[in-house]
Amino acid sequence: MAETSFVQSPKRATVHYIVAIIIFTVYGSKVCPFIDSLPTAVLLLQSATVFMLLYFVRLILRAIYHGEVSLITNVGIFALAGIGFAIWYATLYGFPLDSNLKVVFGMAILGVMISLDLAIDNTRYQTAHPNTQFEAPHKFTPLAGQIGLGAMLLVIMVTVLLGLVVTKDLLWLVEHTEHKTTIADIDSILKEFFFVGLVVLGYIAVISKNGANLIHQQLERQTHAMVLAADGQLEQKLPSNHTGELGVIAYYTNKMLNDLQTSYDEINRTRDATIIGLSTLAEVRDNETGAHILRTQNYVRALAYTLRRQSKYAAYLSDDTIDLLYKSAPLHDVGKVGIPDAILLKPGKLTDEEFVIMKTHAQLGADALSMTEKSVEGIAFLRFAQEIAATHHEKWDGSGYPLGLAGNRIPLSGRLMALADVYDALISKRVYKPAFSHEKAKEIILQGKGTHFDPAVVEAFLACEHQFVEIAAQFADDGMLDARAG
Incomplete structure (x- = not known):
């Protein structure tokens, strides 16, 4: 069985931030009833400036922590950026509170989804490049619990975000429509609703695929090690720096392989000593x-x-x-x-x-x-x-x-x-x-x-x-x- 190889690519984070710039610009210029009044070039410049700053802040924090930044820290940074956006729009363009809350919450959920995907990507890199220290797992969060918690968090955030979109659009419809509601007004609301929904679902699909690849990679390495062990090759070791049950399985698989290697070496030494003893007896x-x-x-x-x-x-x-x-x-x-x-x-x-x-x-x-x-x-x-x-x-x-x-x-x-x-x-x-x-x-x-x-x-x-x-x-x-x- 061929072993899956994976090398962490810095392009993944770059792509995420570029896509975020495009999403925010398209949303502002083509979807949102408030921001679409601003020129596309202005929105693009503002979005690019903010997300470029976020990208460099991430690089600085990675250098400080010598690794991937925690999910809470990333979400906090994105939320602060969202607050900055909201203050900017409220001060300069007079956007109402509900619209600004949507911006803050949208930035936060964007931070969650980007951070989740990059965290999974970082784990895949670590499991493909394990260190030589295999420590016994003491406390761990079950993988099913992690998946369930993540899914529940995403559902809650998507529900709240879409709720804010609907609430903001309904308020906009009441306050800014002096005549009878038209099909165009309804289309505008549906357009924003579906745009936000598709973006969120797209990120969820990417995260799900990356997470499935991580589990597949770990299980494939586990299977590969077992196949080699069955063939007498006990040198293969699994990365045990994965969280959840997979890390526990990897640890005890390594322990088993080490014990088997020790026993195998002892048997070989005994065999060699017996051969030499018998042959020397004849000589x-x-x-x-x-x-x-x-x-x-x-x-x-x-x-x-x-x-x-x-x-x-x-x-x-x-x-x-x-x-x-x-x-x-x-x-x-x-x-x-x-x-x-x-x-x-x-x-x-x-x-x-x-x-x-x-x-x-x-x-x-x-x-x-x-x-x-x-x-x-x-x-x-x-x-x-x-x-x-x-x-x-x-x-x-x-x-x-x-x-x-x-x-x-x-x-x-x-x-x-x-x-x-x-x-x-x-x-x-x-x-x-x-x-x-x-x-x-x-x-x-x-x-x-x-x-x-x-x-x-x-x-x-x-x-x-x-x-x-x-x-x-x-x-x-x-x-x-x-x-x-x-």
Whole structure:
């Protein structure tokens, strides 16, 4: 699911104030029976001056408070501007009290609606750019209560405003119509009534849409985080600086994800410690060292990353699969714990009978890991570990052991470990052989291409051989020949 992105735009406030100038000018020049006597240019200049001052006052207050100005403050500023308008019109043009009250109340409700929309816009910006502090919610106003209160406030204000419009127009009709009421008089009243109603409804529609987008954005982020969590990705965090139940849900979702991440990390550390413990148990009984584990698992990872460049393996060798291969590779020789010391630790060459027993370590390890996998179902690394233990001595031409598998019947995990294990054995010193150089080991591996080793794995080895050299040097044993030497 695509995550909704939202960036706060300074244009929104600018548009609101420009629209307010247009509304006030059109109302005065085309609708209101009093103000329509004034030239449109004069009304436009007056309206633009007032709303530009309001806009700059808002910018100053935002700078002082380092954020969006509160609704009460905004409404108060607009009401003061309305009072200034009323005093100006009463002094200069002699407008009556009812008309001036309408101006004051109209400015106040305009301030409410602009402030509500910008406050919602600011919240959307904050939820799209959350801070890293997630505090537990203590007291909050339910979202349903906020919506209900806002709706009730708007209904009351619209009712009062339209009531003032009707009252003012009726008074005007009584005081300024010396003859019988005409259709034109009624049209004038209806025109003002519908103009004010449409403006208010328009603002309500904008606020409702912005609020719905805010809720949708928050719920979409919540759903997105849950989808990622279900897929094992627990890093996603939700902004908890939203008010109401959504903020509470976000907070506890973050807490749940943090707890799951902690548990997941602990399980992974336990798994890694278990793997290292089991693999070390096998290694300490052998002539090999713990560094052999580190080298071979890094060889396997380097081969896997290189091999997935081929389209044939790209889908299978995902990051998660390669990580599982890396983590399970150290268990490839765990079956050696079942080999008698007289054979495992023999300094000379094994007899044919002894070698037959030695070869059983692959099946012993596979059986042990298979039993573990069956008793604890759903642990992926055990499946890879069982495959590697069982098949890392199989050969591409079918001459390997224990099952004599050939070609693609050998799991890819076993084919990767086969090359990694042989390479490390070649460059390591043994009681029966000296340590070979990287070039000598590469020559032997190339000779085994298509017989011992999967040709595709050999090609991957050639493409990343410099990584093999670096890994061998990084985890070198004492007395190991420098793999970079000729």
